[in-house]
Structures are given as C-alpha cells and as structure tokens.
Amino acid sequence: MADTADAADAVDVLIVGSGPTGLTLACDLVRRGARVRVIDRRSTPHRESRGKSLHLGSLEIFETLGVADRMTSTGGTGLVFRKYFDGEHINDTPRDGSSVFIGQWQIEEILRDRLAESGVLVEYDAEVEAVGQDAAGAWATLTDGRTLRAAYLAGCDGGGSTVRKMLGIRFDGRTDDEQAMVIGDVTAAGLSRDHWHQWFTSDGGAMMLCPIPGTEVFQLQASPETDHRGERVAPSLESFQRLFDRHARMPGIRLAEVTWASAWRVNVRMADRMRQGRCFLAGDAAHVHPIAGGLGMNTGIQDAATLARVLGAALADPGAEHILETYEAERLPAAAHLLADTSARQARVLAAVREPGRGIEAGLD
Ligand SMILES: Cc1cc2nc3c(=O)[nH]c(=O)nc-3n(C[C@H](O)[C@H](O)[C@H](O)COP(=O)(O)OP(=O)(O)OC[C@H]3O[C@@H](n4cnc5c(N)ncnc54)[C@H](O)[C@@H]3O)c2cc1C
Numbered sequence: 001m002a003d004t005a006d007a008a009d010a011v012d013v014l015i016v017g018s019g020p021t022g023l024t025l026a027c028d029l030v031r032r033g034a035r036v037r038v039i040d041r042r043s044t045p046h047r048e049s050r051g052k053s054l055h056l057g058s059l060e061i062f063e064t065l066g067v068a069d070r071m072t073s074t075g076g077t078g079l080v081f082r083k084y085f086d087g088e089h090i091n092d093t094p095r096d097g098s099s100v101f102i103g104q105w106q107i108e109e110i111l112r113d114r115l116a117e118s119g120v121l122v123e124y125d126a127e128v129e130a131v132g133q134d135a136a137g138a139w140a141t142l143t144d145g146r147t148l149r150a151a152y153l154a155g156c157d158g159g160g161s162t163v164r165k166m167l168g169i170r171f172d173g174r175t176d177d178e179q180a181m182v183i184g185d186v187t188a189a190g191l192s193r194d195h196w197h198q199w200f201t202s203d204g205g206a207m208m209l210c211p212i213p214g215t216e217v218f219q220l221q222a223s224p225e226t227d228h229r230g231e232r233v234a235p236s237l238e239s240f241q242r243l244f245d246r247h248a249r250m251p252g253i254r255l256a257e258v259t260w261a262s263a264w265r266v267n268v269r270m271a272d273r274m275r276q277g278r279c280f281l282a283g284d285a286a287h288v289h290p291i292a293g294g295l296g297m298n299t300g301i302q303d304a305a306t307l308a309r310v311l312g313a314a315l316a317d318p319g320a321e322h323i324l325e326t327y328e329a330e331r332l333p334a335a336a337h338l339l340a341d342t343s344a345r346q347a348r349v350l351a352a353v354r355e356p357g358r359g360i361e362a363g364l365d
Contacts, residue, residue, distance in 0.1 A: 011035040012315050014140055014150035016163050018042075018122045020051065020104060021283025021300035022156030023111035027065045028308030030118045034315055037148065038120065039140075041127035045112065048260040049185050049212045049219040050104035051297030058301045059100065070110045075102030076213035082195035085356035086202055087249035092195070093361055103212040103219075104297060128157070131166045131279060138278040152311055153279045156304070159267065161285035167276045173269030173288075173339070179224045182235040182243075184261040185217045190253050193218075198359040199247040206353060207247035208360070217259065222247070224263065235261040266290055268343060270335045274303075274328045282307050287335040290346035292363035299338050303331050 013029055015022045018040040026038045054062075054071060062068040077097040083090050112122060130141040131153060138153035140163075155163025164171060186209075191197065193211040200206050209218040222243045225233040233239045237258045244255055270287040274280060283300030310327045313320055345363035352362030 010137060010149040010151070011037045012151050013037075013311055014039070014138070014148055014153045015156055016040075016128050016140060016154065017156035017158060017283075017285070018045075018108070018112070019156060019158060019283065019300070020107055020111070020297045021285075021304050022154070023108055023115065023122075024061065024065070024301045024304035025154055025156060025282060025308055026120060027067070027111055027114050027118075028061075028305055029312060030115065030120060031065060032308065032312035032316075034312060036120060037123065037150065038115070039123045039126035039128070039142075039148070041125070043125050045105065045108060045122075046260075047105045047185075048103075049210075049217060051107075051294065052103055052210060052212060052219055053099040053101055053294040053298075054107065055099055055294070055298045058298045061301055061305045064305075065111075065114060067110050067114050070113075071102060071107065072100055074106050074110065074214055075100040077101070079211070080195050081359050081361055082192075082197050083357050083359045084197070084199045084248070087199070087247070088356075090357040093359065095361075099294070101210070101213055103215065103217070106212075106214070107297075128162050128166075131155075131163055133276075133278045151278065151315065154307060154311075155279065155281045155285045156283050156300070157285050159269075159284045159288045161281065163279065164271055164281055164285050167273075167279055167281075169276065169281065170272040171269045172272060173267070175269070176266040178265070179232050179263040180266050181264045182220075182222050182224050182239070182262070183264050184220045184235055184240060185212070185259045186220050186237070186240060186255045187216045187257045188218050188244075188253050188255050189216075191218070191250070197248070198353075200353040200356075200359070201247060202354075204354065205247060207243055209244075216257075220255075232263070235263055237261075264291070266346070268339055270332075270339055274332055274335070275324065280307055280311075280327060282331075286331070287338055289339045289342040291342075292345035292349045292360070293342050294364070295338060295342055299334070302334070306330055 012034040081093040139149040196210040207222040282303035349363040352358040
C-alpha cells in the first residue's frame, strides 16, 4: 500500500474518468449500495455532441438507473436521413425510432445529476498518473501528489487510458496516419432540423450535419479539407464553411458558433485484458474502433453495467470474489466482436455512399 494513501477516506470503488462509461458505472454501483468516488482530470464538464445515438440496450440500463425518461425527453427519435449526391437531393430514409438521438454531453449531464441526487459529485482537476494495488485494495496517485485508495479501481479514462498503461495492459491494433474526418459542433440557421443531412460526392467526399435535439447545434462530420500542397487543413469555422459550400451548395446557409472542432483518425485497438487483480478497464479505455454503427459509447455503457453487477456482488459477499472473473470473460469477447463488426460496418458505409441515395444507414442495418 502506498505510504500516503488515506485509508480513512477509502471507498469501495474509485472510478477514474467521468465520461458515459464512468458515470454509468458510478450510478449503477451507488444504487447497489456501494461507496464510490469519481475523479476526472478535466476542470469542468465538456459540451461536445460526440456519441449521439443511444441504443435500446443502453436505454434498458438507464431504465434501471431511473434516467431513461430523462434521456428520451431530452433527446429525439425518428430522425429522417436526407441524402444528397453531388449537391442534388436524392431521397429521404425515415429511421424506425429504435435509437434516441441526444448529445453525449447531455447524457453525461443527466447521469451526473442522478449521481448528485445520491450525494456523489464528480471531482475535477484530479489527474491520475499512477496506480497500484495489494491484497487489501487498490490506489491511484494523482499529479497533485494525493493518493486515493479503494477496494477496487475502475479505469474509465478513455482511449489514451493512463490506468491501462500503468497496469501494463497491451492495446494492440492499428491507428491510421491519415485523418479520416473532421468533426465538430456548429449552428446552421435556416437548415431543416428534422433531418440528418448527408451530402456525398462522386469524388468520394462527404459532409454530414446531424441536429442535436433541444439545442441549436448540428454535429458536423466531413472528409478533411486539403490545401494546395495536399496537406490536411486544421478544422475551423472557415474550413467547415468551405467544405459545406463545396458539398451542400446552399449559398444561403452560413455555419457559425463552433463550440467543438476536432479531427478523427481510424483507430482499431483493444486491451488484451480488462482486469488485473483489483483494477478493471471499461469503455474506450479497453476498446476503440470505427464510429460506423455508433457503438462506442453504447458498448462502454454495457461494460459499465456488467462491471457494476460483478463488483456489486463481490462487495456484498467477500466470499464471492470469484465472480470478478466473469467480467473479463463476458466483455473481452464482446470487445473483439465490436472491433470486427464496426470495421465491417465502416467498409459497408464507404462502399454504399458511392451510390446516389445511400448513406450511413448501410452501417446501421
Ligand atoms: C464524432 C463522434 C461520433 C460518435 N458517435 C457515437 C455514437 O453515435 N454512438 C456511440 O455509442 N459512440 C459514439 N462515439 C464514440 C463515443 O464518443 C466514445 O466511445 C465515448 O466517449 C467513450 O466513453 P468513455 O466514458 O469510455 O470515455 P471518454 O468519453 O473518453 O471519457 C474518459 C474520461 O476520462 C478522463 N480522463 C482521461 N485520462 C484521465 C486521467 N489520467 N485521470 C483522470 N481522468 C482522466 C477524461 O477527461 C474523460 O472525461 C462517437 C465519437 C465521435 C468522436
């Protein structure tokens, strides 16, 4: 045990990361009577739309946490996919309403509120730089010198997971050198908010604008812009507008208020283990993959629900620690399937959008 660890403050589970995975885990453990602590290196919550579709499996989990109604009343269903090719509107594809469209920051806000109702607040400005464990518990050392101790530790700290690295768990796979997409959140006054607009061009280019319900924001995804030397242009309002003008050909629409701008590379990797003794990995910390199908956040939520069940059982009955083995046995094959499945979905989407009238539904079916 680390010398500086404060055993008096020890909780049952220390959760590193307050994304959708860490927050779901925290809410689910609290409802099972566990004492949790959630820490995050951020100074404040983000407001990025990121994972924007909640699948039925996630809603079932949120039902048990008492937040499904808040998710459905904040989000929207039945968004119509509007497809254009070389600037021409080709067709509309209504969706069946099985997913709820909702910004990731809104999901996180609802989960944080639920957690706060149970008396647990996310602790910000708390960055983990090392983790350790012994027979009695696990601990994390923060960059500010504090050491936090718990019976178990969950690394829900995203694709670059420090917890995973500190545990020496491999993250095998590939990361493409080239940016695949630029992404961001923008407003686009005058553009219909009943449709997920998807513009594709015969040269293989794409731009999509998806309305985030309850906001003025559209999530933008586009093929990156290149400059005269063929170099990728950094995402910005000016670059987003040039891409929009080229793909959408709607001169009256001006993009504005960029609240998030980023670039995305194809990254297909998974951890070779999701448990080491008293420490566990969940969500993007354990698996990253193409976004086709919108499965990343949803899979992290499933990981979290499984881990909460397993840890809840082990905490309730110390004699039942063998149940901890079932987490990795269940979720590692699910992660392997996820990587193969999303790679196949990505290939289907890339092939489909070359045909006028087809769009990202090719990766959802
Ligand atoms: C454009 C886009 C669209 C997407 N669409 C979908 C979709 O439709 N459906 C879907 O399911 N998924 C989607 N995703 C994927 C989804 O955003 C991720 O899978 C999801 O964010 C993973 O959640 P997480 O909680 O595991 O990790 P994260 O959301 O990455 O959260 C990790 C947290 O850990 C904190 N942290 C990191 N390191 C430390 C440290 N050392 N100490 C303390 N805290 C730390 C971070 O600050 C962060 O808050 C999309 C992603 C993008 C970019």
